[in-house]
Amino acid sequence: MSEIVENPRRGIVAAVIGLGSMGLGMARSMKRAGLDVVGFDVASAAVDRFVADGGRGAATPAGAAENADVVVCVVVNGAQTEAVLFGADGVASAMKTGAVFISSATMDPSVARALSQRVAALDLHYLDAPISGGASKAASGELTIMASGSARAFDTARPALDAMAAKLYELGDAAGTGAAFKMINQLLAGVHIAAACEAMTFAAKQGLDLARVYEVITASAGNSWMFENRMPHVLAGDYAPLSAIEIFVKDLGIVQDMARSERYPVPLTAAALQMYLAASGAGMGRDDDSSLARLYAQLSGAELPGLIGERQSR
Known part of the structure; x- marks a missing residue:
């Protein structure tokens, strides 16, 4: 009898905040790899598209982040990332202790460092992880990810990162380096x-x-x-x-x-x-x-x- 190999990604919950051309592809890639993925976007039609693919949708960022091991934030800039974390219905208040926040927006490194400090104060992990490759690479799970953060942040985020990236560059333990x-x-x-x-x-x-x-x-x-x-x-x-x-x-x-x-x-x-x-x-x-x-x-x-x-x- 052949031995059953357990999928190490099964049972891992990932939330994706921002289901645009990049975020939707990243969410689909993680779902295809076996993660339990829930998505949120300010445009309800984007959430509906992901649900139609078999994913789960949420009405707020906080709702998406509840019980998530990994929260992937795919918005435009540092200000939007801060709002996702700490604004109305922000994810920081909903994330469980030890979960990791993956920040994929392009931003000034000083902003990434400041957000990381605020997240760490809540017993959460922050991974500074901007992306490159475009929508087609996001959809195929072949992005380049330039990431920096603690070893614990990388360990927790690894299943999600592996599902989204063909090339993951681990660039040190300090947020801001990836940015x-x-x-x-x-x-x-x-x-x-x-x-x-x-x-x-x-x-x-x-x-x-x-x-x-x-x-x-x-x-x-x-x-x-x-x-x-x-x-x-x-x-x-x-x-x-x-x-x-x-x-x-x-x-x-x-x-x-x-x-x-x-x-x-x-x-x-x-x-x-x-x-x-x-x-x-x-x-x-x-x-x-x-x-x-x-x-x-x-x-x-x-x-x-x-x-x-x-x-x-x-």
Whole structure:
């Protein structure tokens, strides 16, 4: 008779606060791995989607966190994370002693350190664990997670982390370290997207075949992951938001604030941030971050796929 192997994740309760494109995929990945997952989102339709997948839904963050071993918070920034923890119906008052709060929002490292101290005072664990990989990686359980926190926090969170991540980087025992690593990533990502959009629209201004530009550049030294990932949106003229302009308004703003406090120059970040701000001011804030190409087209008269009508309507 074959021996029955017990699933070590079975019986572990995970709450996910924030069921957007990232959080929903993370919740589904944990459920697929055998965790008991309950979700909450301010948009009831997002909760309904997760329940339709066989998950459990909650009416409040506190309701989701009751009896949870792990609470995964997938919101936009530090202020929203603080509200999830300590606001009305916040999870901190509902979590059981020894549970771990996994913070996945992008935020200033100093904010992560402050939240960690407040959580620790309640006999809870805080794992500073920002994420990278996009919605598709979240859905497949193949995120990159940049995490820092105590050994106990990692041990408690391990089943959830293993279910969500293909690459888990354990970056030390101090909250804030994971956040700092994420900000370095965001600096590069934001600048690379801006450079890709500038280059592709400049190619359009030269009258080049943009599909051939994409083919040649992705096989050449000038390629970047962001060029390869974002420029198909430009080629398709499809700016439906997978990652919005406002994300980089926020994130590059954080980088610039951090740099200013350290008296460190970040001229490339500053230039890219101005372009994201301009795109937001032009009404593209909720559109895909590849919309910087649209902004360049408006400024230069370059013609991009799908944008001739848009330019005439403005």
